[in-house]
Amino acid sequence: MRVTQPFLAKSFLARSLDELKRRSSIAWNLDAVKGPSGPRELYDFSSTDSINNCIIMSDALIGGASSSQLDFISASSSPSVQTSTSPTSFARFHGCISTSLPSDRLTIQRTGYAAFRTPDQPPTVFGRSVWDIDPYAYLALRVKSDGRAYYVNVQTESVEPTDLHQHRLFSKRPGQWETVLIRWNDFVRTNHGFVVEPQTEILRQKVHSVGIGLTDRVEGPFELCIERVWATNGLEERGKEPESQDGELKNKKGEKIQW
Numbered sequence: 001m002r003v004t005q006p007f008l009a010k011s012f013l014a015r016s017l018d019e020l021k022r023r024s025s026i027a028w029n030l031d032a033v034k035g036p037s038g039p040r041e042l043y044d045f046s047s048t049d050s051i052n053n054c055i056i057m058s059d060a061l062i063g064g065a066s067s068s069q070l071d072f073i074s075a076s077s078s079p080s081v082q083t084s085t086s087p088t089s090f091a092r093f094h095g096c097i098s099t100s101l102p103s104d105r106l107t108i109q110r111t112g113y114a115a116f117r118t119p120d121q122p123p124t125v126f127g128r129s130v131w132d133i134d135p136y137a138y139l140a141l142r143v144k145s146d147g148r149a150y151y152v153n154v155q156t157e158s159v160e161p162t163d164l165h166q167h168r169l170f171s172k173r174p175g176q177w178e179t180v181l182i183r184w185n186d187f188v189r190t191n192h193g194f195v196v197e198p199q200t201e202i203l204r205q206k207v208h209s210v211g212i213g214l215t216d217r218v219e220g221p222f223e224l225c226i227e228r229v230w231a232t233n234g235l236e237e238r239g240k241e242p243e244s245q246d247g248e249l250k251n252k253k254g255e256k257i258q259w
Contacts, residue, residue: 063102064111117211147174
């Protein structure tokens, strides 16, 4: 154990130094006044560790039969996945949705979901690490979807630890790599799948994690590939806005939320 302590300390100090550099850069470049000079990387799926550190969930946790996996895919080791537009490495979120209810747990009345999220960020000398995305207007994701009704889940510091801010992941080109932009202000605060009223604005200075979930309860296989997640103001990355659609999220009255 004594041998590993210097390595753990170095890792902690390295993270703290990186955070100090980031904060100093913001002050030096006057990002708070002029706006950030470029996008901010939040998470990329470029290594096996980046995949293994993610949190994977499904209704199997409550006795359901849905399955979910998150695999690391490298184009060098899987030439068949390589195209002119595909990244060199990415995560493959896949599995199978089942709405079967567990026979031994009669209190469970609803199943059929799967999800994953990025890991909690390690601490620094400044305290618990969070993403401050306040200077940015959009969350950007580089994905290849199968066209199913996925949701993007953002977790921040909140009065209720189980609160999530959610938005539909609208894919305009299923089966192809594309960049999806979502306005941070368009996320809806939810708790256990229901919209919370009154709504509160997302706490943009203290974002903990970003994830993707599938709750459409359509039985069968699913697959979504994701390369990276970042915050941006780059309007050139924005495609045509999708038409307003009804989602799976509902308020307490049972009314669907229209995006």
